[in-house]
Amino acid sequence: MTAQLAPQLALLTALRRTTNVTRAAELLGVPQPTVSRRIAALGEALGAPLTVPDGRGIRLTRAAELLADAAERALAAVDAGVRQAREEVDPESGHIVLGFLHLLGRSLVPTLLRGYRADHPGVRFTLVQGSRQDMVDRLTSGELDLALLAPAPVDDPLLDTAVLSEQEIFLSVPTSHRLADRPSAAIEDLKDEEFVLLETGYGLRTITDELCAAAGFEPKIAFEGQESDTVRGLVAAGLGVALLPRFEPGSPAGVAEVPLVPPVGRTIGLAWRRDVVLPPAVLRFRERVRAHPW
Structure with a gap:
């Protein structure tokens, strides 16, 4: 049979x-x-x-x-x-399926791919974006070869992870907000604020929920979105506050980025399936990312 x-x-x-x-x-x-x-x-x-x-x-x-x-x-x-x-037979003809968060697609992913493709022009990439949980699910199911995630999944039994860097999280508020000119702000200062949040499943949403819970309150949700640029736009329009990494190359129009006290950060990591033998092209790209000057 x-x-x-x-x-x-x-x-x-x-x-x-x-x-x-x-x-x-x-x-x-x-x-x-x-x-x-x-x-x-x-x-x-x-x-x-x-x-x-x-x-x-x-x-x-x-x-x-x-x-x-x-x-x-x-x-x-x-x-x-x-x-x-x-x-x-021909390592230069490989195919890499790379997953990453929307937020990392602004500059990090293009920078990594530009340098790698300059040395290996025959390697083809398929790029997949989504929430952190979506990327973890696709990675464990075999749909992705590698995934850039934040926070890095350091204790998942199915995945191996290389922690690449630490990214600071700031309070994003409208420039007219009462906290906009403060040198710093605490999570407790946000108890009565309305939040603009990424949807459940996104790493920043988890961080926000956990910080608010530790401070003794649930965030009042005004809007939920799937991309950080949309969240920032809603903040700039005066529709709420958000916890986001610093916008590069500088604060966007209408938004003030205030440091948190104590400081809050998240790890950025590269993850792959622990039980899978990765093809040569994937292995070579993985080592290139790990050697990147973070």
Whole structure:
């Protein structure tokens, strides 16, 4: 059964992804009748149908879902092996899937990629942005090779992490705010303020929630967003305060950045799966990032 199933692993995953025989055939680059015959043959070998009608499409049976789960894991391992083999033959033709937070895409990621691509122009990158939790989930599921995260996940049993730097967090307030001209501010000063926050799952949101809880209050949420630039814009419009890293190259119009007392910071780190053998191009880029002058 295993020998019979192995050549059809991609078929099962394509059917689950598309829920349509015609689209699965197009995805695999084979005629539709071929897909139908293979489905029927696999069902006969298993002793039960692999698909059932579902509206205008199909869905996998419970038995087929179990096989598709195993197929996806197996194909991920084969994919990794193919990449390693190709890059062993020609390391300059590698492909790196890099995840990072929106906030790190302003200057850090472009700087790292510009220097690396200058030395290795044949290496291709796929860039994925999202919240910290989204990046951790994609990394552990195998969708990403590496991820730049803040705070760095230093105690995740599935991940290895290199801590790269420490980033100070400031209080961002409108320039007309009562705290705008203060040399510093404490979290306790914000008890009655309305906050503009990143959504749950973002590292800065976790930091803000934890600091407010330690100070004995819950932040009053005026707005939630997915990007720090949007949060800053709302602060500049006088719609709330926020805890954010310093804006580079200087404070944005309409926003004052006030140091916190005691100082608050977060680590920036590069993370990768502990149980995966990384392809040569990924390993080389990882070491380049770790050697970057932080």
